[in-house]
Amino acid sequence: MSAADPRLPAxxxxxxxxxxxxxxxxxxxxxxxxxxxxxxxxxxxxxxxALGPDAARLALIGPGVLWVAALLATLLSLNSLYLADHEDxxxxxxxxxxxxxxxxxxxxxxxxxxxxGLPLVIVSPVAAYAYGLPAGTIRVLLATLALGTASLxxxxxxxxxxxxxxxxxxxxxxxxxxxxAIPLLIFGARTVALAAAGDAAGAGLxxxxxxxxxxxxxxxxxxxxxxKVAAE
Amino acid sequence: MEILSMGGYGAYVWxxxxxxxxxxxxxxxxxRRRHRRIVRDIRIRLKAAESxx
Amino acid sequence: xxxxLHKLASPPHFYALAARLIPWxxxxxxxxxxxxxxxxxxxxxPDYQQGDAFRxxxxxxxxxxxxxxxxxxxxxxxxxxxxxxxKLAHAVAASAxxxxxxxxxxxxxxxSIWGRPMWGTWWEWGDPRLTxxxxxxxxxxxxxxxxxxxxxxxxxxxASAVLALVGLxxxxxxxxxxxxxxxxxxxxxxVRAGGPxxxxxxxxxxxxxxxxxxxxxxxxxxxxxxxxVLVRERRARWVRRLMYPExxxx
Numbered sequence: 001m002s003a004a005d006p007r008l009p010a011x012x013x014x015x016x017x018x019x020x021x022x023x024x025x026x027x028x029x030x031x032x033x034x035x036x037x038x039x040x041x042x043x044x045x046x047x048x049x050a051l052g053p054d055a056a057r058l059a060l061i062g063p064g065v066l067w068v069a070a071l072l073a074t075l076l077s078l079n080s081l082y083l084a085d086h087e088d089x090x091x092x093x094x095x096x097x098x099x100x101x102x103x104x105x106x107x108x109x110x111x112x113x114x115x116x117g118l119p120l121v122i123v124s125p126v127a128a129y130a131y132g133l134p135a136g137t138i139r140v141l142l143a144t145l146a147l148g149t150a151s152l153x154x155x156x157x158x159x160x161x162x163x164x165x166x167x168x169x170x171x172x173x174x175x176x177x178x179x180x181a182i183p184l185l186i187f188g189a190r191t192v193a194l195a196a197a198g199d200a201a202g203a204g205l206x207x208x209x210x211x212x213x214x215x216x217x218x219x220x221x222x223x224x225x226x227x228k229v230a231a232e
Numbered sequence: 233m234e235i236l237s238m239g240g241y242g243a244y245v246w247x248x249x250x251x252x253x254x255x256x257x258x259x260x261x262x263x264r265r266r267h268r269r270i271v272r273d274i275r276i277r278l279k280a281a282e283s284x285x
Numbered sequence: 286x287x288x289x290l291h292k293l294a295s296p297p298h299f300y301a302l303a304a305r306l307i308p309w310x311x312x313x314x315x316x317x318x319x320x321x322x323x324x325x326x327x328x329x330x331p332d333y334q335q336g337d338a339f340r341x342x343x344x345x346x347x348x349x350x351x352x353x354x355x356x357x358x359x360x361x362x363x364x365x366x367x368x369x370x371x372k373l374a375h376a377v378a379a380s381a382x383x384x385x386x387x388x389x390x391x392x393x394x395x396x397s398i399w400g401r402p403m404w405g406t407w408w409e410w411g412d413p414r415l416t417x418x419x420x421x422x423x424x425x426x427x428x429x430x431x432x433x434x435x436x437x438x439x440x441x442x443x444a445s446a447v448l449a450l451v452g453l454x455x456x457x458x459x460x461x462x463x464x465x466x467x468x469x470x471x472x473x474x475x476v477r478a479g480g481p482x483x484x485x486x487x488x489x490x491x492x493x494x495x496x497x498x499x500x501x502x503x504x505x506x507x508x509x510x511x512x513x514v515l516v517r518e519r520r521a522r523w524v525r526r527l528m529y530p531e532x533x534x535x
Contacts, residue, residue, distance in 0.1 A: 158447070158448075158451060162431060162444050162447060162448060163431075163434075166434055166435065167434075168434065172430055172431060172434050175423075175426065175427045175430050176427045176430075176431060176448060178423065179420045179423035179424050179427060179452070179455075180420070180424075180451070180452065180454075180455070182416065182419075182420050182423075183416075183417075183420075183458075186411065186416065190411070214454075222447060222450070222451050225367075225447050226444065226447045229440060229443040229444045229446075229447060230440070230444070232439070232440060232443070238337035238338070238340065239331060239336040239337035239338070240336070240337075241336060241337050241338035241402055242337075244338055244341065244398050244399065244401065244402055245326075245337060245338060245340050245341055247398055248341045248344055248345070248394075248395045248398045248399065249322070249326075249341075249344055251391070251394055251395065251398075252344040252348065252391055252395060255387055255390075255391055256501060259384065259387060259505055260311075260505065263505055263508045263509060263512075264508075266509075266512055267508065267511065267512045270512045270515050270516055271515065271528070274515060274516075274519050274524065274528055275528050275529075277519070278525055278528055278529060
């Protein structure tokens with residue numbers, strides 16, 4: 001293969017630049033990262049408080065509760081995905097960049113997962129332990145949450161792009177993202193519940209993997225289209 | 233009456249049909265009302281614009 | 286032929302043409318529905334398994350098909366509007382949404398009513414078809430909510446178009462859900478390899494109802510689009526001339 005055309009911008013540096021920038025911003029504004037995380041932990045503890053310490057019942061509802069909490073916490077963090085860029089003009093920079101917009105949208109989603117989804121996954125074992133889920137189940141929980149939050153970051157970036165700059169964007173974002181997130185929730189929570197009951201988790205994980213792959217392939221293009229619409 | 237009881241399932245069958253036709257009629261009525269309202273609003277605006285000149 | 290299509294895309298021509306079409310669509314639809322209802326309720330023999338309860342099929346299946354058809358029409362129209370920047374296409378998409386939502390609601394409702402005596406339950410969480418149809422309803426809501434949240438019509442058109450296209454993946458999921466996953470919902474009756482799995486006397490009223498619903502949907506849709514076109518074009522000269530034909534516009 002001949003050397004790459006020097007007139008075309010190299011893709012990887014642009015991608016990494018956006019990821020690095022968002023990670024740096026997340027580091028400088030820890031609230032954006034910590035708030036959804038705290039929200040997740042608090043919501044996870046609400047149910048034992050409300051329903052009492054019956055161990056069997058907690059173990060039963062654990063997978064579902066943790067998954068819903070992860071979903072809501074991710075929605076919370078999605079609100080600010082393009083907000084800062086919109087406010088300080090960097091969104092314009094993204095749109096006029098020589099890099100393909102879908103690539104940059106993908107970079108934003110990846111950074112969002114690193115700052116939002118990944119911490120959730122890391123914190124989950126603690127929450128899962130609080131619900132008395134056995135160790136083997138916790139492994140499955142982590143796997144489903146990793147795939148699920150990644151898919152949500154991708155799917156949610158579309159919603160965030162569609163609603164950037166609107167009033168009441170946060171309420172609308174939920175309404176837009178949740179319908180397509182329902183299959184994630186169903187498969188994610190049910191797979192963990194099956195694992196807790198001793199059944200195989202393979203099928204559910206395959207589905208989540210397929211969903212994530214599909215999102216990876218399509219979401220950046222949809223998000224790019226949405227960003228172009230929002231900018232006009 | 234066999235028609236009404238529908239082999240014992242009368243309540244289910246007739247409710248389903250009733251709701252369906254109800255919604256269809258509702259859509260039709262609402263469409264007419266909406267159209268009338270739009271035409272009326274436009275007429276009012278145009279009149280106001282004309283007399284305002 | 287191209288002139289015809291080109292004229293069709295022009296709002297005043299569409300407005301007039303739709304006005305002429307609506308009575309025919311509504312009339313044909315009404316006749317089909319009347320036949321289908323009468324035949325479905327009184328002429329078709331009772332099902333050997335479900336007795337007379339199966340007659341709900343004649344309202345449930347048409348509603349379900351139309352809920353999907355409406356979404357496809359909405360998404361395709363939105364896509365055409367997005368790619369070719371046709372305002373009329375956007376008007377069609379906007380008009381299809383509330384109608385599609387109503388049909389989805391009907392499908393869910395009649396399905397639930399049918400499910401009670403047949404499956405013993407009003408609803409089954411975790412059933413793939415029921416779930417995906419419910420997701421369809423939420424997608425319609427999201428579409429309408431996004432539209433109303435954006436004041437600028439052009440941006441609202443284009444943003445909701447992106448949303449409609451993203452949600453299109455749900456349509457094949459709904460149809461194939463009963464084949465891909467274990468479901469209490471019965472498998473496809475009409476659109477399947479090997480032809481329809483239903484006796485002829487039961488089939489004809491069903492086809493008539495589906496056609497009737499589609500025709501009525503067409504009439505309702507055209508009606509809404511006419512209203513939508515008027516609102517969008519209210520400042521245009523052709524609208525003025527329409528409202529006040531006696532006034533000579535300078």
